Amino acid sequence: MTVATDSSTRTHYSIQTRDLNLWYGKFQALKNVTVDIRPRLITSLIGPSGCGKTTLLRCFNRINERYGNVTTTGEVTILGRNVYDEDISLSELRKSVGMVFQRPNPLPISIYKNVLFGIRTHTRRGAFPRHQRDEMVESALRDVQLWDEVKDRLRRRATHLTLEQQQKLCIARLLPLKPRVILMDEPCSALDAEGTERVEALIGDLKRQYTIVIVTHNMAQARRVSDECIFMLLGEIIEHDDTVQLFLNPHKEQTEMYIEGRYG
């Protein structure tokens, strides 16, 4: 994906949607979603199950389209380009917009090869000499605070790592592609309390370089990790605000009821 020149007001935001609607068959999962997501911040999407938060997240790298029978209208502009334009390359889009899933999904190959998997699928074979590949692996693993733990066993299968290490590896796998946006769908739900704490700390570090959007069921996590928070209900955005403000002084009654645990 080619990034538009940084001259318009749009560059204040990494992700913008305008009147985004999405249907799974006849069921409308997103309704007129208009939202602006700022760079180098962590934005969390919260709301009860089925509110559309994961669907919205999946619009940002068009991964929803893997399921048939999906209709989308409206605009999603990422780094200045509408990702639903006809001339958008999906593979380029997914390079710029990486994704981390609920359950860590390392490939059953070595740690080393996992880190390079993404970049290898996006470049011709032999594009990088050995020393450059080594550097990429070390840098990515350092960025996710995994290097010291795995540097002596890079050739071992990644599936032998703990779940926390696997999830960090899945984040590391995105980094050689130099993404601008990282989408995370419940990235800590498979982890124990300590693993969650360390992955949250990692996410906090990564925000200096990336735009991070995180879907979470866990409101305490949304409060802890995110700078801005979007509350969704029945496919609509109810409120989008600074996280402290949203949890301290919500403007909409539905938000207040949800965060106080009175429904959802």
Added chain:
Amino acid sequence: MKKLEQELEQLRERVAKMGDLAEAMVVEAIVALGEPLDDSHFQRIQAEEDRLDQLQLDIDKEAIRLLTVYGPVAANLRMILSVSRINSELERIGDQTVSMCNHIQLMVSKSDETLLPQFQGMARLVRAMLHDTLKAFRLEDSRKAKSTMANDELVDVLNDEIIRELLGGDRSNGAGRREVAGAVAQIMISQSLERIGDQACNVCEQIVYMVEGADIRHRHPA
């Protein structure tokens, strides 16, 4: 160290700095008692009061943020609650120093009185109480906080003595306007010092609550 702990440590440090500022203002006001014709003390206190007010707002905002973001419990929760209360006490101590300045100026401009000698001891005592209170806060030392509170009785005794002396003697028999102004100013100054002592005690109570979880407010010693 966990993130919440780091942030609490930073909050504690900010309160300690606010305490230092309040203490510096009290010292300045006490110096002004001895140099009532020197305006620079009053000017500095005015400027510092603005800083103190801003610190109060910043610390409260941060305390609310930590409560909202982390939903802390136990010692962490007590610490944030205490910080919020200590914050208010420190701000009021700043207000008392401004009030002291106003009454020092009243005394100089409207009377020929000189301060009663008891003020010296009272000021020394109050200053030491505040200093010890802030030290107890930094060290999270509830024993020191409790022992500091004991000094408040002496401050009260000196305050009563000052008021008794100003209301008694020759003054009760047809005192002139300048004498009345001088007496009123001194009573107000004494009241301010006494209040600073009380506020230091309130901070000590919060230190005990923070460290031990015991609420010792309104428990008068037998």
